[in-house]
Amino acid sequence: MELTEFIIKTLTILVVFVLTLVIAMYSTWGERKVAGFIQDRMGPNRAGPGGLLQPLADAGKMFFKEDFIPALANKWLFISGPSLAMLTALLASAVIPFGSTFRYGGAEVVLQGVESNIGILYVFGVVALGVYGIMIGGWASNNKFSLLGAIRAASQNISYEVAMGLSLIAILMMSSSLSLGDIVAQQHGGNWNIFYQPLGFIIFLTCSFAECNRVPFDLPECETELVGGYHTEYGSMKLGFYLFAEYINMFVSSAIISVLYFGGYNYPGMDWVYNQLTAALGTTTGHNIATLIGTGVFFGKALFFIFFYMWVRWTLPRFRYDQLMNLGWKKLIPLAIFNIIITGACVLFLKPYITALLN
């Protein structure tokens, strides 16, 4: 690998990393503001204008609290639990395409950490690993409530991963590529997958709620039954890492949803904007500004889904555990298989017919 290419890749990965962290940080602020709006109160408004410095204040508080480890806990695993949760949450953002390309001095830089031809499988693998942080932390606490929370998290993640994978297969059948960059590029010109896969989208969205342990599926930390769930024994920044990992997971899954179903950085009238900009500002500057607009659109979509997560959290009550399992195994998995069959039939029979009709 050339040195310049190496430096560019390093910078891209750093930018992706920092962006993920900043967005997750301000999601905590956003969540409290949304909660305040829905419950008809102000939300945080003391630290900084509009409470904008609240995440920094929270982080400061978390860092300066006593770092407590229970006497009978397994010390190393107790520390590695939150670390693993953060690690697996941050890994997934590496393959997300945030925009098309930047032109700089004749070179094209792709706005994506790693372009991999198994991108979606990578994301799926990282999601599958996400449960280890919770399981290890919950077990190492040496507390029955923590253990129950950890076991709930494990069985919930395994159950919903199946339906999630099956709903992804329908997307892969349409795009015939596993690369996230290709999947986004194919949705150019209004061909967003949501129009072809509405059922798959609903299944995927439900499963991502369950994978992120968000309400209505936040049974691993159900405080009415399990005190605090898997993080009962945690305090200070270790608890902060668990909560922060949840927000990072939310951002990553929102980004994945907008990449897979809502066209990523594509937006209506994109070609017109691109032509106008390149005609007015030249092929380099115009191209870069068009890319920036696309990236802005991408983040707009992702932020909307983060808002959607919060909206649902403050609207719906929590499911009961047997309801959760019944929904996962008896409703979502058969629906996802049905969706695959319908997609296969449409790709085989309907698509040649429509293409012949249009030409």
Place this chain on the structure above:
Amino acid sequence: MNPTLSFFYFLSFLTVLSALMVILSKNPIHSVLYLILTFFTLSGHYILLNAQFLAAVNIIVYAGAIMVLFLFVIMFLNVKDIHEEAKNSLTKIAAAIVGGTVFVILFGAYRKTIIAPADPNTFDSQVGMIESLGKLLFREYLLPFELASILLLVAMVGAVMLGKREIGERHF
């Protein structure tokens, strides 16, 4: 030594070390965690061999699902304190003899193995990619592939039958 080779040696060392720790660690939870680490290093070997699909599937299926179930069961049973079963010296000696014999047999078998040398001119670096793997599976090996899927279906039906509640069995 080129970087790939040194990376291979480092990865192999890590693989063997974590595999040994699986059987040497006293705590069953630690054993499972070392086994997960072993799967990761094996996936690293697959990536070195340019078999990315296999690496990803190895992580998803083994590290992501099966090991979670292992951990789940061990946590549920809570086998924290080790119950030393009746291990008298006779069983220890017998185990040592059997293990040593297997090691000698394997060593003797592998020592004489000749690995076919790869020809750099005809070697196709894309052979482990998902496209070529899919084409191979669905063209040349379609019948074994379908038979394997039927086997999995039978296993799935069996699991559902075992997990089904009998009539009259109490809910708990």
